Amino acid sequence: MSAAQSTEKPLDPWQNHSSTGEIRKKDLLEEFVWTAGDVTVKRADRSHYSWAKTGLRLEHHIFRGHFDLQSVPQFGTLFIAGPRYAKVFLNGKLLGSNSTNPEAPINFRVFHFDVGTALRKGDNVLAVEAIRGRGVVTGAGSEALHQFGYGEVFAAKLLAGRFGNDDAPPLVVTNSTWRSIAEPKKDDWQSPAFDDSAWPRVESLGSIDGNIEFRQWSVDAGMYGWPGYTGMSSFLRAIPIAAVRVTRTYDGEGQLQHVEAITQEHAVAPFTVELTAPHPTDEQAPAMLVDFGKEIAGRLVIDSGSDQDATLSIAYGEDEMEAMATGLTPGQRGGNYLGTNLLDVPANGRARGPKSAFRYVRITFLRGAPRIPFRSIHAEAITYPVKYEGGFESSDARLNRIFATAAYTAHLCMQDDIWDAPKRDRGRWAGDLDVEAGTILGVFGDTFALEDTLRHLADDTAPGQAVNGIGGYTAQWITTLAKVYEASGDVAYVRSEHDALRKLLATMDGSLDAQTGLLRRDSKGWGFVDWAPGLYGATDDTFRGSTLEFLRAYEAAPALLRAAGDEAAAKQYEQRAQTMREAARKTFLDLVTHTVGTTWQINSMAVLTNLAPEDNDAIWSQVLAHVKQDTPQDQVISPYFNAYVLDAMSATGHQRTALDWIRTYWGGMLDEGATSFWESYDLRWPKSDPHLSLQADGTSGYFVSYAHGWASWPAPWLQQNVLGVRATSPGYASVDVHPNLLGLEYAHGSVATPHGPIAVSLDHAKAWTMDLPAGIERARVFLPGKSEPAILTHSGHYEFAQP
Template identity: 40%
Template sequence: MPHRSISLLSLFTFTVICCGFAQKQSTIPPGQLDPTRTVRHPQLFSSFHKPLPEQYIWTKDDSLVGRIGAIQYISPGANGSIEPHYFRAAFSLASAPAQATLYVAGPRSAKIYLNGVLAEQISSNTLDPLGMHVFRVDVARLLHAGRNVIAMEVVRGRGIPGSMNSPMGMQQLFGEVMVAKIIPEPGGVDGPAILISGPQWKATLHASQGWEHAKFDDSAWPHATAISPIEGSINLFQWNADAGLYDWPGYEGASPFLAHMYMPAENIENVIAGRSEFYNLHTLTADSTSPQSEFTVKVGSVAPGNSYAPGLTLDFGREVTGRVELISDSDNEATVSIQYGESQGEVNNGPYLGVNLLRIPPHGSAHGPKSAFRYARIRFLSGGSELRFKAIHLEDIYYPVNYAGSFESSDPLLNRIWEIGAYTVHLCMQDDIWDAPKRDRGRWMGDTDISGHVSDTIFFDHFLLKDTMSRLVGDVPVQEHVNGIPGYSAFWVTELQNYYRHTGDKQFLEKVHPQLLQLLQVMDKEFDAQNQFTNRTHAWLFVDWAINLYGDNPEVRQATTLEYYRAYVDGANLLKELGDTSNADHFKSRAAQLKKAAQRSLWSQSDGDFGPRWQTNAMAVLSGVADPDQYGSIWTNVLSKVGEPTFRPNLITPYYGAYVLDAMAKMDHRDAALKWIREYWGGMIDEGATTFWEAYDPSWPKDNPHLDLQADGRAGYFVSMAHGWSAAPTYWLMEQVLGIQPVAEGFSRVVIRPDLLDLKWARGQEPTPEGPLKVELHAENGMKASIDVPAGLNATVLFPVAKGSTTIQVNGKPMDGIPAEGGTRLRLMLKSSGHYEIQAE
C-alpha cells in the first residue's frame, strides 16, 4: 500500500473547524455503545501481569498504618507538613551494570545520593493536577561492584482530596509515600530490579550530619514502615492517587479481576502538521499493525514548546475508560505529550489530568494515565527526524460482566437512554464501583445507591457491589458516617436492602450484620429528645448540588431526616430478616417516631406540601413519610412542576432525579416521569452525550456544554461527563414499563406491573437468582403481555383492564383476578414457573 501523507497544505481534510465546543454526536449504532459487550473471553490482568514487589515506604514516626481511622485523619494540605524525610538502603552488586536507571515516585522533591555522591536533585510542580510524579535518574556511573548505598532526602508529595476507610490508602492520598527501584536498563526499559524499596530500608525524620555518606552508621535509624506493594491493594487505585505512575516501568495499576482490550480511534481530528508530515493516518482508525503501513511522523523544523509541535486528536466515538498506548518502531527514544478530554473543550482547554509527557523507548511502548475520556490529544515533541509507530490505540480497561438484563421499546430515544445508562454504570465499575471513572474515581455511597441498583438490574454482579459496600462502611466498630455524610449512611442501608431483594444473598447480609446495626446506632446519635436532626457529630451534610441543599442548614437537615426514615424502615426489615428482633423492633419504633416528628415539623398545613423543593418532596413520598392523602397537594404544588424551566435554587442533578422519578411513579404519575426522562436525559443525548453527566440543566448554554456544567460547588471541565449516579432511567424503565419489582429476598416474591404508557411495545428481561424473568408487552386491544417466570418465584401480576372487569385471559383461558388500583387493574397470582400469555378480555 502506498504511503499517504498530510502536510500543512492538506490540513483542511482532517481538521474539524468550529466556533464552539458543542459535543459531537456519536455515530455508534444501537447496541454497540459498550465495546466490551460482545467479548466472550476477556483477558484479565491476572492472566498476564504479576503485581510489582516494590513497596510504598514512609517514616515510622508519621505513618498512619495500624494507628488511626482514615477519615479522622486531617489532610496536611498541599503545602503543610513539608519537613524533610530521610531514607537509606544498602545493596550489593556482583559487578557494575553498563546501564542503570533509578525511579522514584511519591515525593514532590528529592535529593538523591549514591555512594555519597549527589546523583540528582529533583522537584515537581505542585500546581500540576497529578499528585504523584515519576522521577527518572541515570545512575550507572555511580554504581560499583560490592556494597552500594542510596541515601535520599525527600519532601512529601502534594497529595489529592479523597477519603476511604483505609489508613494505607489515605497515606497515599496525602502524598506521604515513597517508592523507588533501580533497573539495570536504559530509561523506560523494564527489567528485573537490583534494588526496590521495602521494609529493609531505614528511615527517619531526624538525620545527623553526614547522613548521605556511604559509610554513615545508620544502625540507630528505625526501619521504614512498609505500607504496601504499589499494586498490592485495591485501595491504592482509587481517587487518581496513582495517576502519576503511568510511566513507572511494569506498572499496570489495575486489579487482577479487571480485563483489557485494544481499540482504534473512531476518528482523527484537529490535525496540525506544521512543518512536519504525517504518513498513514488511516492506520490510527483501524486494527492494523502492518509494518508496510505504519503511522509515521516526519519531523520538520519545530519551534520549541508543546504548542508548536505537530499533533492530532483521537476521537474514540464515545466516552471510554482506560489509557492510550503508543507502540514505537523508531530507533530513538520518542517524547510525546498526551492530554485527555471528555469533551472537545476539555481536551483542548482544560484537561483534568493536565498535559503529561510520555517517553517511549526505541521499539518499545508506553501509555498515558488511566482515566475516562472520549478525546486524546497527542503532540510529537522529539525523537529524531522520523517517528514510526506500530500502533497508537486505546487500552480499554473494564470490569467483565454480562448484560443479563435488557430493555427495548418502540421509542428509539428511550432505548438509547437505557443503553447509555447501563454503559455509564459499567464504566464506573472498575476497582470497585466508583462515582465516576475520571473524577473522583472513588467510592461514594450516594452514587453507589444508583449504580448498585442498575448493576443489580442489568449485570447481576455480586462481587464488586459487595466489595464496595464493605469498604464503604469499614470494619467494626463502625464509628463514623459512610463517606463522612449522614445521608450516605442512610443510603448504605437502603442499597443493602435493594441488593438483598435482588439477590437473596443471606450470607453477605449476615456478614455485615454488625456493621448494619452499628451504623444505624451512629446515625441515631444525630437527634435531640424531640427527634429533630441536630447534626450532633458536626458532619458535612449533603442532599444534592443545588443551592442550600449541601452544608449544614435547616433545609438539608430536614431532607436528611427523610432519608433517615427510609433507612430506618429498611434497616428494621433487614434486622428482622437476620433474626435480630429486639433491634429490629427498636428501629421500627424509631422510624415511627421520626415520621411523626417529620410530619409535625416539615408538613405545611397551609400549602399541603413539604416545601418548594423537588428533592425534599420526592424523598417524603418515596420514604413513606408522606401519606397517600398528601400526594395530591404535593403533586399540584411541587412535583407537577418537574421538567419546567427552573431558576437556580430549584436545580436538580440527575442523581436526585432518580428519587424524583421513583416518587412520581409511586404517586402514579409515570406518564409525566416518562416525559421528563425524554426531555432531561434525552436533552443530554441531544447535546452529544454518550454517557450521562454528573449535573445537567436544559437551560444551560449549548455552545460548550461541558464548560457550563455545575456540580461540587464548581463548574466546567472539572465536572464529570460519566457519572454513575445519573443512570436511574435504566432501572426505572424496567421497573415501571416492564413492571418488574422484587418485593422479597432474591425475587422470592415479585410484583409485575406492566405499563406501556404511550409506547406501542416494549420487551426485556431482568436477571434473578433462578434465571431471567422476561416480559414482552404490546398495545393490542388494550395490552397483550408475554411473561416468562423462572422457577422459585412467587409472581403477582397487576394487569391493566377496563374498569370493573374481573376476568382476564391467561394462556387462552379465562382467569379471575382481584380488582386493584380502583378497579383499573386485576391482581393475578402466577403460582408456578412457565410461559404466560395474558390479555384483557
C-alpha cells in the first residue's frame, strides 16, 4: 500500500488537505529597477564590491517617477522595497524616511508611508533617495539573482487606499519609464518642478514576481510586507496550518487572554492582547511561543480583529531554542536564522511574516490599541503539489516513521525548484539534488521540478566553470540527469539538455591532468566531498573523492549521450571512464589493505564506481563494517554522504547492516525530536541543545538546517532494497524486483513509475504479491531461494508462494 493509504495520520499536511490549496492569484505589475550603468554584477571590477561588506557602495541613488491623476483619492499608501535606506518625497513633500540594520539577517525591507494630502490632480512626482542594501549570499546563479544579492533593486507601489487594503488600485508602480541617477549634483531633485528628462531611464529586472530567480537564496525574505506579493511560483500552493500548542507565555506590560483560541478551530472567545503600557519595550511587551508541531515551509499569518493597526515582532525557529534566541554572533551560531523582524498588521486586516522553514514562532506584541483581538494566528505552508505514488510500511514502526520523515523532508525542499533546504540556503545545489532526485522520483514520480532545477543550474554555469563553484557538483549534475532519465525515459528532455551536458563534460575534461588522467589538484572550483574533517578544501581525500565523483559521472554520460543521438561522444566517454578507472585504481588503491584510505566516504565511492570489485570484500571488512558512532575515534559523516555509504553496503551484500544503520543514525534524529531530517548529524553530539551543536560550513549553530533534502535517502533505499524495485531500462520499460524482508515480519509499499506505481507486498507467513501497471514490458522477479527469476510480461496482479 502507498503511504497515503496508511491509517496513521500523515506527517505531511499536504496529504491530509481537502482542497487544492491557494494559488498565486495574478502577476504583479510593479518591477524591480536600478540605476542604469551602475549595476555591480556587470562591472569588470565587481570582485571589489562584496555583497557582505556593509561599508561598500554607499552612493545615494535618486529615483523619480511621474504619474497623472484625473481625480485625487481619499486615501493613499506608498510601499517602498529594496534599499537599506530610503528618503521619500511626493510632490516635494517629505513623506518620511526609513532604514534597516545592515548587520541584520534581513536588511531588505518593505517600508510603507501614508501619503496624506500630498497627492494632487494632474502631474504627480514621486522622488526617492536610496542606498543599496547589503545583499545576501547567493552562491551560483543568474545575473539577475546576483544583482539582487548585491542589494541593487528598488520597487515602489502607491495604492489608492488605506494600509491593509491590498486590492486598492495602484496609482503608480516602478517600471522602465522611471529615471534614476547616482550622486545628483543638484539639491532640488525632490522638487516636482525639477527637470529629470536628461537622466537615464532605469534598468528594469522585470516584474517582482515574474522571475523565479527572485525567490532563490532567501533574497526576497524581506518582501513579506508587499501588498499582493505571495512569494511563490505559480505552480506552488499555500495551505493553512493551525498551531498545536502555545508553549510559553509572558504577560509583561499587558495580558494575554484566551490563548487557547490559537489552537482551536471554533473558539468561544478570540485570542486577545491587552497592552497596559502604550509603547512597551521589547523586554516589557507581552509575548508567547507558538508550536506548529512539525517543521513547515512557509510563513506566519496574523489576522487582526482590531480597528487599529498593530506592530508585532516575530522570530522563527526550527526548535524552541532557535526561536527564543535573540543575539547574533559570527557565523550566526547563537542567533535565529532570519533574526527578529517587525510585522505591521493593518486594522481588521492580514499580515504575513517572512518565508522560511520553522516549527516555532516567538511573537511579541509591541504596539496597537489597548485591547487587540485576533481572528487567527496560524501558519501558511507553501508547498509543491504532489501525489504520494510511492510508499513503504512494515512491521517496524521506526522504519515506517523514517520513510515518512524522509519523504516529507524532500517535499519540504520542493519549492521554487528543488532547494537544498527551505530555511538555508533555499538554493539549487547539484550535490544535494543527486540525493533528492532519488527520493522525489521514487515517492512522487515528479520530474517537472527536477528538470527545471537541472536546466537552471546548467544555464547559470558559464563554460569552463564548475556547477555551484564545486568541481564534484558538476559531476553530480550529470548523475542526477541520469537518474531523471532512468526514471522518466524522457528522451526529448535529455536531447534538450545535450548542449548543457557537453558543456559540463568539457569543463570536467579541462580539469584533468593530461599525464595522469585524474583530476588536477589546481583545477577550478572549491573542493568539497562532505562536511567531515579532511573532506573539503585542498586535502588528499577531497582530491580522491572528487576524482571518483568525476568517474561516476563519466560512467553515466554514455547512456545520456546515446539518448541524445551523440554516439561518437558516447564512445569517447566510455573510453574516458575506463582510462580514469584504471588510473584511479593504480593511484588510489592501497596494495596492502586493498582499500582507498580509511574514510567511509571515499571507500563507498570506490565501491559505487566499481573501482576494483575484487577488493570490495576488503573495503567491507576493513572500513564499512565499522560504520558506527559510539566512541570518540569513530568517523564523522553527514546525512548526505551516508546515502552513498548505504548504497555501498548494499552493493557489497550487506543490506541487513545498512538497514540497522538507518535505524540507528536516522532513528537517532527521530529520538531527538526530528520531524524532518537534518543537514548534519552525529550520534555523539550533545543532546541538551542539539540544534546549536549541528556542524556545517566549518562551524556550528542554529543556522544549520533541520530540514535538508540530502538527508532523505532512506526512502528510496527502502523501496530499492526491501521492496526491491529497480528500473533496468529508461522509463521503467523493464524492471528487476529483488524483494527481501531483511528480518522484517512484513513490508508492503509501492514505487512511482511513469506508468503508475508498482506495488509490492511481502509477508514472512503469507504469499507475496505484486501489482504491475500497464506499460512495463518486462519484469524479472528474483525470489529468495529461487535459482531463476520469474519473468513477467503483462500487467496485472501477481501472487508468489512465500519463499
